[in-house]
Amino acid sequence: MLLGWIFSTRIQGVVTAVRLTEVEAYMGAGDPASHAYRGRTSRTAPMFTAGGVIYVYLVYGVHNCVNVVTGEEGTAQAVLLRGGVPVAGRDAMENRRERSTDLTDGPGKLGQALGLTTQHSGLPIDGTLVSLQPGESPGRVATTPRIGISKATDRLWRFVAAE
DNA sequence: TTCTTGATTTCCT
DNA sequence: GGAAATCAAGAAA
Numbered sequence A: 001m002l003l004g005w006i007f008s009t010r011i012q013g014v015v016t017a018v019r020l021t022e023v024e025a026y027m028g029a030g031d032p033a034s035h036a037y038r039g040r041t042s043r044t045a046p047m048f049t050a051g052g053v054i055y056v057y058l059v060y061g062v063h064n065c066v067n068v069v070t071g072e073e074g075t076a077q078a079v080l081l082r083g084g085v086p087v088a089g090r091d092a093m094e095n096r097r098e099r100s101t102d103l104t105d106g107p108g109k110l111g112q113a114l115g116l117t118t119q120h121s122g123l124p125i126d127g128t129l130v131s132l133q134p135g136e137s138p139g140r141v142a143t144t145p146r147i148g149i150s151k152a153t154d155r156l157w158r159f160v161a162a163e
Numbered sequence B: 001t002t003c004t005t006g007a008t009t010t011c012c013t
Numbered sequence C: 001g002g003a004a005a006t007c008a009a010g011a012a013a
Helices: A090-097 A107-113
Strands: A006-011 A014-026 A053-059 A063-069 A078-088 A130-133 A141-144 A158-161
Touching: A006 A078, A014 A090, A014 A107, A053 A107, A063 A107, A078 A090, A078 A107, A090 A107
Parallel strands: none
Antiparallel strands: A006 A014, A006 A130, A014 A078, A014 A158, A053 A063, A063 A078, A141 A158
C-alpha cells in the first residue's frame, strides 16, 4: 500500500515531496482502462519493466500524470498518483503551478507540482532524481471505483486516505 | 495517412 | 454547470 508514503523528486536541483493520499491501481493485461491493456507501445514501455521506475504520460495534450511501476517485468502493473499533500518544496510547487492553493489534489496537478513531464517517463526510483520512502499508513483507507475513465469502472481500485 | 478519443484542469457563462 | 485546450495512441480507411 502506497498511501501515506513520501514521493519526492529532484528536478534541476529543486527538491519537492508529497505525502500520498490518493492513488489508483492499473493492472495492465486484464484491465481495459490501462494504457498497457492493448500491449506495449513506446509510451507505455516503462510499465513493462521490472518496476521501480516512474511512468509519466500526457493526457488531453495538457496534463502530465505520474505513475509508479510496481509489477514484475512484463506485467505492466502501475499505480497512478492522484493526490497528496506537500511536505517539501512547497515554494517550488507554487512557482510551477503559478498558484498557492490546490497544488497537489489531482493527477495533472501533482505531475506539474513535482516538475515531472513525459521526458521523465521511465526514470528509476533510486533516489537520484526520484525517490519513494515508506511513511505512516493512514488510519482509515476508503476504497472506491476509479475516476475519469470510461471502462472497467466497477473495479474498486482507487484508494483514498480518509484520515 | 487521417480521424477519434482520452488516467484532466481551468476558465467562462 | 459547460466548454475549451492540445498531443499522442489506437483504430479506421
